[in-house]
Amino acid sequence: MSQPDTKFGEYGGQYVPEALMPAIEELTDAYERYVLGNEDGFVDEFEARIEDFGGRPTPLQRADQLSARYGVEIYLKREDLLHGGAHKLNNALGQVLLAKYMGKERIIAETGAGQHGTATAMAAAHLDMPCEIYMGRRDINRQRPNVFRMRLNGAEVTPVDVGRGTLKEAISETMRDWASTVETTHYVIGSIVGPAPFPAMVRDFHSVISEEIREQSIEKFGELPGAVVACAGGGSNTMGAFADLLEEDVSLYAVEAGGSSLSVDEEAGVAPHSASLSTGEEGVLHGARTKLLQDSHGQIMESHSVSSGLDYSGVGPELAHLVDEGRVTPAAVDDDAALEAFHRLSQEEGIIPALETAHAFGFLETVAGPDGDGSVELPETVVVNVSGRGDKDLEAVIEETDKRELENAPRMEVFDP
Amino acid sequence: MSQPDTKFGEYGGQYVPEALMPAIEELTDAYERYVLGNEDGFVDEFEARIEDFGGRPTPLQRADQLSARYGVEIYLKREDLLHGGAHKLNNALGQVLLAKYMGKERIIAETGAGQHGTATAMAAAHLDMPCEIYMGRRDINRQRPNVFRMRLNGAEVTPVDVGRGTLKEAISETMRDWASTVETTHYVIGSIVGPAPFPAMVRDFHSVISEEIREQSIEKFGELPGAVVACAGGGSNTMGAFADLLEEDVSLYAVEAGGSSLSVDEEAGVAPHSASLSTGEEGVLHGARTKLLQDSHGQIMESHSVSSGLDYSGVGPELAHLVDEGRVTPAAVDDDAALEAFHRLSQEEGIIPALETAHAFGFLETVAGPDGDGSVELPETVVVNVSGRGDKDLEAVIEETDKRELENAPRMEVFDP
């Protein structure tokens, strides 16, 4: 694990209410001691638990049909097989365990798609900690199965009615809770966002993904992959998949949600996409300076994506920095292309991906599919991070597919025989 | 892998229409050559694919809270982490791959809970084979998410309207399809039932579970467990968890669905349970002689369980034999106890089990819980096979929990905030 980064170039920092600063200092200290320093064997316990409870290592699997389609070797990093169905558990388990080492008594977290919430609820149940999850009302309605799962795991789920009721509002609300309860409570933030040390710490918990990609690639095809592709909401699965390969000759693609269009309705304060890396501008949101979607006054714009988990107006500061540096290439895949890729992976590889994940596959099709734009020449081997499975998205997919004429979708009326 | 058993004591055999016999001979031959003989490297390919695509090995995890509760070491064999969410993929992938080696062009299967159907649909998509799944109408309504998943994976799902519309009828219907299409089609049966060589072959594909339990137990606690507990519908996860330990000094418990009661309504031809091992009598069903639920005339009775996957009137012939021999101890856990165990595992260990799996945990509580009957003294270490995850059961659990007064259930109205 790496050094405690608080800034990434100009990005990052700690833009939080003063009341949170002591908690953040305490956390920074704990992060250094336990996570970076393996004090009291924290890292050993984390690694043992993420293996046994989480199911690591996840496989690196060759995708036979996609490899044939794109004419290069496509490998899938199967984070969808992690307990809970997404990469999110790496971080959630790490942070809940850290909270335990810090002597905290309660866990709070925000969630968008519900994946971070379910991961946190599972980790909290596993480690016997009370847990409360904030979730926007709209996301609650979009991701009901995940709400049920959190409740079943014993977590309280608190709806957030402010604003449009998505991830942005849930984060703000959780920060508010934390500001009143810092002494006993740890806030498990769900991506590489928020004030330092969160972005670095969350990345560290996820960097096992890229460490495994490294090992497994060498084992399976004798060298590092030519490229790694991952979807980016906040960017945690992205940074997890990239972290250990930053110094290597590997192309890194962060695929954002292009939503329905990359243009913006300033008047309404709404961006019909969530492409902060591709189109966002520097600003301060949720404790960090980063790229974000904002209007000309600096008000945060509401983002949009067919996938709740990418529906966020900001992005991790480290990822923003790596994009500015040219180390990571951002790309945007729109709702239609993501849905189409969702159906392709489901039918051709027998893996139903999360809608978030589908964006990463949409990128392959956009650049290298039969009607691809050829804008990127794929290298000989490409690893795609399958950040999560799509069980949570079934209803949304049916609804969204019904609205469109997707050539490769199964007939939906048969779904209700 | 073991020898091609066609009989287990008096049980087993091949009670099928003549039209199927050549297919069964062909299958027996293929089973011997490829599965037992590793011809053309079949076993190697199977093992590689079940690792990479399926996510094997699955962990053996200590359950901290349950261990404290029962005063013995409880370990969980995490088949719920297998791709698709249940042990079912071991068999489905094995058989679809075998069908491919046999030159078959089409896959059919029946499904009850939908777990075998989804596993088969996934395996068929992965191996690029057309696939049709028969499913009782009632099960379709009980397990909608799984119907969606099969359709998304490109499988046809054909409702079976005969009888009560559960697994029994779906199996009969799939056999009918197979009888017309044997030459091109392989029938991927979903448990250790049906005519030989299915029971032995399905067991062999699942026996990796007990092989891993053996290795992981030695690694984790230096010896074999004192007992292994698994739920039994047809019995595939059960035999998978037992197979490699039959010759060892390990107690083996097969937990069946006690439904609402173990008594029977002969008049209506309905058993309000699915406990064929505990209460069934010898007979012939779906191609094999085994223990089954039948009325005094030999008509098959409809079974019942809150969990579709255990809702079957028969049971694997090998398991029936092992029970007669005294090697395996059967137990029945009723709907209420299963639901209660479902909530316990979800809340206390952060694992939402399939309702089927919950029966195995209900057994622990029944014998060793605070109000346990003490009928079984648990040994120092107990492995419970977590045959699947409960995502597919969310709606059923809410409905069934609402009907009851379960002390440990989360308030359900909060589920719809």
Next chain:
Amino acid sequence: MTVTLADAFDEPAFVPYLAAGDPDFESSLSYVEALAAGGADVIELGLPFSEPIAEGPTIQQAIVRSLESGMTPERYFEFVEALEVDVPLVCMTYYNLIYQFGPEDTDPVRPFVERAAEVGIEGVVVPDLPAEEADRLGGYCDEYGLDLIFIVAPTTAGDRLDRMMERVSGYVYVQARLGVTGARSDLSDQTEETLARLEGHDVPKAVGFGISTGEHAEAVVAAGADGVIVGSALVDIVAEGHETGEETERTAGKLRSLAAELKAGALAGKERRPRPEGT
């Protein structure tokens, strides 16, 4: 009964199937008797089992109707006793019913065969009992003088066919095509191939699965069959009568005339057969 199974195939035979008790005990008696009146040479009388894995939807529904009207194995035997027909009867059922019949403390299978013999049944055909599993039933059939009829499928060949032919008695049920029972309108190539494989085996060959008209029957017999087995086409008449609330007699009349047509077809088929050389 005066005619035996052995005699029944002296001329091309018409072998109808009905499920006993479909849709109820009394009507079913009339229907079976109508078939006899229409010219049946042998009657396959179904004893309904809850899991009829070899049947198509038509016969499956007949079985459901019969079970719902209270049919049980013992009632079935009473049914046979009540029948007034002078045609050999074959019991068609699934093995579990045979296995479970009788008091708990006797040898399984024996009570069934004994009772069947007692009521005058002359043969048994069990779709889910392949030759490999038939030793026990075969033994008791021998003991009580019943024929054990096997089904030969289009896929049955080589050693399996030979072994089966060693055990078979009465007649062989030649399955005209792969699949389950059900009326169809075409004649399958598979029929001729199967009949060809059976040439040289000295046992009557009755072809079934999908035969529904006199023309079909004629074609099958012309192709070398010694008899035609017809089930679903007849059950369809029963089902329609039941659904439309038709008078039993009217339905019986329809059965009788289809029976007559099928029997006539079978006879006509013999005329079209290439005469064996030297006859």
Next chain:
Amino acid sequence: MTVTLADAFDEPAFVPYLAAGDPDFESSLSYVEALAAGGADVIELGLPFSEPIAEGPTIQQAIVRSLESGMTPERYFEFVEALEVDVPLVCMTYYNLIYQFGPEDTDPVRPFVERAAEVGIEGVVVPDLPAEEADRLGGYCDEYGLDLIFIVAPTTAGDRLDRMMERVSGYVYVQARLGVTGARSDLSDQTEETLARLEGHDVPKAVGFGISTGEHAEAVVAAGADGVIVGSALVDIVAEGHETGEETERTAGKLRSLAAELKAGALAGKERRPRPEGT
């Protein structure tokens, strides 16, 4: 403006907060003026940001109302220009609005501070800008003569507190308790502890978060505060007026009388203070 921030705390000060433009530009002007008329010594005037992570639901809703009525940073400055009050104004907002203000090609932050100074704002308080990140803003504030006010939380102590005290000017905003803004009825122990930690630092201490009545104000001043900051209790009046469709003047009147009560409370608090020895 004649009074400066430095003068405002000569006697126990009453520091009200309102969100500018809540619920609309014109009414909001009247409300702020009513506070001045009621005895405000300093006014914290909120410039609404879409993600007010430090605010409780009351102020959050005020911010939503203001944004919906079209408030922008430039309108805010126009609002300040339009205000007719003789009380020092402090701008309370979040850092992103300060950072984004002005044309793209200028140095971020400078245009905001410049414009704030131009309209006569005397101080800035930014809840999401801890001392660690405040160098840039602090620099421009110095340049343009604005005070940069920091919030001291109950959890702020030791080195952090010292570093903050080095930079602070105008006054410190003492957060009475953990949590977010919102009117509460009890006085927190945390207040006294925080005030105790601040003893010896020569800067006015204004206590806020949860103060809603004259009695509260009195208790806080008696405990050693140099001023009381009141937000949510005032915003509640605005919200109620808005929801019930009350006349602006009537709402303004209520604000004015609560302001007077709070100011009186603060003054009374001073009387209750233990007299420092030797005075």
